[in-house]
Amino acid sequence: MPEPFTALTGIAAPLLIDNLDTDTIIPSREMRTTGRTGLKDGLFAPLRYLDADAREEDPAFVLNQPPYRGAQILLGGANFGCGSSREHAVWALAEYGVRAIIAPSFAPIFAGNCVRNGIVPVVLPAGEVTKLAEAGEPVTLSLEAMAVTTASQRFPFTLAEDDRQMLLHGLDAIDLTFRHQPQIAAWLKQDRAARPWVYA
Amino acid sequence: MVARLEGSGVLLAIDRVLLHERTGAAALNSLAATGRTPLDPARVFAMIDHIVDTRPGRTDATTIAGGEAFIRETRAACETAGIRLFDIDDPAQGIMHVVSPELGLVQPGMTLVAPDSHTCTQGAIGAYAFGVGTSEVEHAIATGTLRLTKPRSMRVWIEGQLGEMVTAKDLALALISGHGSDGGRGHAVEFAGPAVEGLSIESRMTLCNMATEFSAVAGFIAPDDKLFDWLHGRPLAPTDALWGQALAHWRTLRTDDGAAFDAEITLDAATVSPMISWGTSPSASSGIDQAVPTSAPRAMLDYMALEPGRPLAGLPIDAAFIGSCTNARLSDLERAAGVVRGKHLASGVRGIVVPGSMEVRRQAEAMGLDRIFTDAGFEWRLSGCSLCFYAGGEGFAPGARVVSSTNRNFVGRQGPGVRTHIASPETVAASAIAGCLADPRKVLAHA
Numbered sequence: 001m002p003e004p005f006t007a008l009t010g011i012a013a014p015l016l017i018d019n020l021d022t023d024t025i026i027p028s029r030e031m032r033t034t035g036r037t038g039l040k041d042g043l044f045a046p047l048r049y050l051d052a053d054a055r056e057e058d059p060a061f062v063l064n065q066p067p068y069r070g071a072q073i074l075l076g077g078a079n080f081g082c083g084s085s086r087e088h089a090v091w092a093l094a095e096y097g098v099r100a101i102i103a104p105s106f107a108p109i110f111a112g113n114c115v116r117n118g119i120v121p122v123v124l125p126a127g128e129v130t131k132l133a134e135a136g137e138p139v140t141l142s143l144e145a146m147a148v149t150t151a152s153q154r155f156p157f158t159l160a161e162d163d164r165q166m167l168l169h170g171l172d173a174i175d176l177t178f179r180h181q182p183q184i185a186a187w188l189k190q191d192r193a194a195r196p197w198v199y200a
Numbered sequence: 201m202v203a204r205l206e207g208s209g210v211l212l213a214i215d216r217v218l219l220h221e222r223t224g225a226a227a228l229n230s231l232a233a234t235g236r237t238p239l240d241p242a243r244v245f246a247m248i249d250h251i252v253d254t255r256p257g258r259t260d261a262t263t264i265a266g267g268e269a270f271i272r273e274t275r276a277a278c279e280t281a282g283i284r285l286f287d288i289d290d291p292a293q294g295i296m297h298v299v300s301p302e303l304g305l306v307q308p309g310m311t312l313v314a315p316d317s318h319t320c321t322q323g324a325i326g327a328y329a330f331g332v333g334t335s336e337v338e339h340a341i342a343t344g345t346l347r348l349t350k351p352r353s354m355r356v357w358i359e360g361q362l363g364e365m366v367t368a369k370d371l372a373l374a375l376i377s378g379h380g381s382d383g384g385r386g387h388a389v390e391f392a393g394p395a396v397e398g399l400s401i402e403s404r405m406t407l408c409n410m411a412t413e414f415s416a417v418a419g420f421i422a423p424d425d426k427l428f429d430w431l432h433g434r435p436l437a438p439t440d441a442l443w444g445q446a447l448a449h450w451r452t453l454r455t456d457d458g459a460a461f462d463a464e465i466t467l468d469a470a471t472v473s474p475m476i477s478w479g480t481s482p483s484a485s486s487g488i489d490q491a492v493p494t495s496a497p498r499a500m501l502d503y504m505a506l507e508p509g510r511p512l513a514g515l516p517i518d519a520a521f522i523g524s525c526t527n528a529r530l531s532d533l534e535r536a537a538g539v540v541r542g543k544h545l546a547s548g549v550r551g552i553v554v555p556g557s558m559e560v561r562r563q564a565e566a567m568g569l570d571r572i573f574t575d576a577g578f579e580w581r582l583s584g585c586s587l588c589f590y591a592g593g594e595g596f597a598p599g600a601r602v603v604s605s606t607n608r609n610f611v612g613r614q615g616p617g618v619r620t621h622i623a624s625p626e627t628v629a630a631s632a633i634a635g636c637l638a639d640p641r642k643v644l645a646h647a
Contacts, residue, residue, distance in 0.1 A: 033269070
């Protein structure tokens with residue numbers, strides 16, 4: 001079950017690359033087991049290592065630089081997490097310790113995967129993300145205030161209420177949906193009569 | 201819709217869930233670990249496609265280290281859960297987005313999800329089909345529903361006639377290069393208009409397949425008589441009285457005339473040339489008769505070893521790949537074979553054809569297409585996702601320039617350092633013969 005998220009303050013690592021795809025976040029070749037763990041060393045492998053097999057770090061990559069190493073907040077470019085639906089990308093980010101990503105837009109499947117794993121996908125206009133990156137100050141992200149703030153700036157954001165509640169309380173989506181079991185059963189009963197071929 | 205949730209959320213009933221061996225075990229094992237069971241396993245199906253070997257004589261062994269575990273654990277988990285698996289030796293085995301429509305498993309008006317971004321392909325069958333992560337798949341299997349926020353609506357209206365050797369793939373690349381890789385973000389996209397109606401059902405699947413490269417939530421096409429004729433008689437399509445009942449319902453699944461969309465894009469098919477990508481995003485594509493744009497991002501050009509202003513046609517290639525959920529259906533292979541017929545791969549070029557399903561493979565062989573490809577020097581493979589992406593096993597050599605009928609040209613997608621150019625099967629075939637990126641219209645003219 002994901003850890004609840006109310007607010008977090010930390011250094012935000014800038015990774016302002018548009019269309020950063022999930023193949024880059026975790027390449028298929030780094031998905032070595034059938035489970036959800038053991039992925040953090042493969043995170044951003046194509047960018048993070050000079051030699052991925054030897055795990056030789058590239059000092060030019062932001063998360064290899066001292067202030068940003070282990071950052072819990074990332075600043076991203078537009079269409080962050082596009083490409084493959086692999087949830088391993090989010091599992092790898094979560095295992096590394098990332099709790100929030102602030103970007104101008106997210107690929108839809110990736111954003112859904114974030115919410116299911118306790119990572120907050122925050123959409124802010126590109127100009128505001130750039131300002132956060134340029135200021136380089138610690139960033140506070142609050143799901144109660146629904147704003148990203150620094151010593152000198154404050155940017156409000158929105159999130160679907162269902163997603164916000166799940167993140168705030170660390171709720172399990174399946175448990176939550178099971179509360180609707182009577183409605184699901186009633187819906188299935190009428191749908192079996194209306195569209196019998198779907199169930200044939 | 202089963203229920204309204206807090207805010208603007210809804211609980212949407214999911215009619216079909218598809219799994220594959222790359223994440224099937226992760227979803228089913230985690231479901232079992234929490235003591236949950238599938239709500240209705242008869243509406244869940246699993247395929248072996250993502251990492252299965254596509255070389256003849258294959259077994260559970262994969263070209264990636266440890267890949268067998270993914271196949272075996274998925275097989276075991278499906279058996280425990282009572283889920284039908286189209287296993288390696290099943291005559292219906294193949295890529296999920298080829299097999300599902302081929303079997304009539306997906307039908308108009310259905311909701312369908314799979315842990316694969318190209319699930320939007322199946323929107324061509326008039327279904328609301330979209331890719332999700334493993335957790336969402338688990339949710340859909342356990343509850344028969346998903347918690348969703350209603351997306352905004354977009355209509356992509358395509359008018360005009362497609363020119364010779366211009367295909368649905370070219371329309372998709374023209375749309376994405378014109379409006380960006382996130383041009384469809386937040387929207388469910390309906391493809392409509394005379395050019396869309398005129399496409400074959402298989403070509404419609406190619407168009408909808410690329411909706412995820414547009415960052416759309418889903419892509420779909422309204423069902424019509426062409427589709428109903430195509431579906432009739434497929435193994436899992438309704439029969440007898442149920443067919444009539446289904447058909448009456450499907451005919452109601454049309455967007456109202458004059459309906460308002462949150463966004464509209466119009467594209468004239470007649471202005472579209474055969475397209476080829478030159479960068480590392482599908483949006484970085486141009487007509488094959490164009491040059492690398494002067495505005496192209498430097499990082500992309502460095503990776504692709506290209507210079508601005510260089511004409512795309514004539515760029516030497518190392519390999520050509522025809523396959524994937526985008527472009528490996530029978531009509532794709534037929535059109536590519538039409539270009540290849542009587543010719544041979546250029547010297548030093550490796551050519552590979554991977555049919556989208558074993559059924560496509562059998563039909564192609566019955567038509568003699570396999571001979572056209574093998575006589576030309578192409579490898580003729582068994583079905584699977586194969587070299588569409590590199591999973592650590594088989595791949596192209598670092599630095600290799602590959603022209604590919606697939607959907608993604610990301611950095612390293614087909615192997616570390618591999619330079620992928622995506623295009624239609626025709627353009628891939630023409631380039632394979634020419635030994636360089638080639639305009640299929642010119643290859644045809646010289647035939």
